[in-house]
Ligand SMILES: [Zn+2]
């Protein structure tokens with residue numbers, strides 16, 4: 001009933017063919033894996049060794065991580081031209097980095113506005 005045989009699969013990383021042996025297939029079946037390995041043992045080992053995750057597209061990529069796109073804006077606080085890492089929507093004030101950090105540091109917790117005793121921004 002069980003008619004297993006070695007399978008030849010193609011590694012998705014290096015495109016080399018590798019053999020998915022009966023032994024491995026049984027191992028996979030035991031583990032309850034239903035899908036076949038998509039990488040050759042070598043690439044699997046390399047990925048494991050290198051920690052896996054972030055794709056190391058080593059060869060001929062040409063895909064370069066760009067800097068975060070910046071949008072021109074005018075600071076709602078001081079009126080200075082500035083750039084923000086998001087598209088200014090218009091319904092929210094945009095602040096330059098100075099005013100933004102000043103705001104963040106000044107507002108201790110929550111949205112609290114001091115009307116008295118500030119005296120810092122004096123025109
Ligand atoms: Zn491979």
Ligand SMILES: [Zn+2]
Pocket residue numbers: 075076077078079080095096097098099100
């Ligand atoms: Zn500003």
